Amino acid sequence: KAGVTQTPRYLIKTRGQQVTLSCSPISGHRSVSWYQQTPGQGLQFLFEYFSETQRNKGNFPGRFSGRQFSNSRSEMNVSTLELGDSALYLCASSLNRQGWQETQYFGPGTRLLVL
Amino acid sequence: GENVEQHPSTLSVQEGDSAVIKCTYSDSASNYFPWYKQELGKRPQLIIDIRSNVGEKKDQRIAVTLNKTAKHFSLHITETQPEDSAVYFCAASKEDYKLSFGAGTTVTVRA
Numbered sequence: 245k246a247g248v249t250q251t252p253r254y255l256i257k258t259r260g261q262q263v264t265l266s267c268s269p270i271s272g273h274r275s276v277s278w279y280q281q282t283p284g285q286g287l288q289f290l291f292e293y294f295s296e297t298q299r300n301k302g303n304f305p306g307r308f309s310g311r312q313f314s315n316s317r318s319e320m321n322v323s324t325l326e327l328g329d330s331a332l333y334l335c336a337s338s339l340n341r342q343g344w345q346e347t348q349y350f351g352p353g354t355r356l357l358v359l
Numbered sequence: 360g361e362n363v364e365q366h367p368s369t370l371s372v373q374e375g376d377s378a379v380i381k382c383t384y385s386d387s388a389s390n391y392f393p394w395y396k397q398e399l400g401k402r403p404q405l406i407i408d409i410r411s412n413v414g415e416k417k418d419q420r421i422a423v424t425l426n427k428t429a430k431h432f433s434l435h436i437t438e439t440q441p442e443d444s445a446v447y448f449c450a451a452s453k454e455d456y457k458l459s460f461g462a463g464t465t466v467t468v469r470a
Binding site: 248275277279286287288289292294299300302303334336340344345347348349350351352353 | 393395402403404408448450452453454456458459460461463
């Protein structure tokens, strides 16, 4: 099976712009989670989607949003970019049936640099 | 929310020796504890996981132990090899589809 894929792999934006990142899960996985990884804060949970519904959300401002499509692909959007948004954005997919935490498989990440 | 603490932040071991990384968690409802290995520039990869109904799990040179009463779990790597050099993350989760990660341990295996 093909692994989790993310596009683009690298992005450079300026403050105030917005950005959209894409994630394609492993075939058959309906759960997609997003994480932000920075040297200072480590890996932090952004949100999780299953069957186009957001089931959980982390403690990030409303500038961070996401969605999931009927084919389980997911996008996350960051509006009004700030310097502190520079990070590696990782998505992970899993089977995550209701009420049962399954293994999460990570994509390679999108490295975002905000200037 | 869940708070996961991980120690040590860096660990240097001689090739062939053992490495131990410890994590504590705060939410007693957490019931799933995976460990991920992340090599430089690569994605995190699951190396082993344990659920709260099991006290110990082993996979070749890697083992994880869980103490629910004390709310801590540990990763043990025996007979370390240079390819074990990486950053290791512990995580905890309850039935909310979210992983709460520790800050990571940078392991260096000296040849």
